[in-house]
Amino acid sequence: MVPVTCSMANNSILLRKDFFVKCWMQILLRNRTTKVNAQMHDGTTPLMLAVRLAVEGMVEELINADADVNACDAQGNQCCYYF
DSSP states (O other), rough: EEEEEEEEEEEEEEEEHHHHHHHHHHHHHHHHTTTTTTOOOOOOHHHHHHHHHHHHHHHHHHHHHHOTTTOTTTOOOOGGGOO
């Protein structure tokens, strides 16, 4: 992961990309209308992306939100393929 420097009120805080991804996904998961099994044009799901990006705790959160662990992308690959 590439660190990102963020300046807030004259304080420099070192933040990581995975922090932003996790915060964004948590906001979406809290929204009851978010479709956790939505697929992109290539068939990947949020769970597949979480596995690929290895964002700490995100895989568990998506599974707890009833993400389909057996979903397949356009090539027929399941989320374990992205590990």
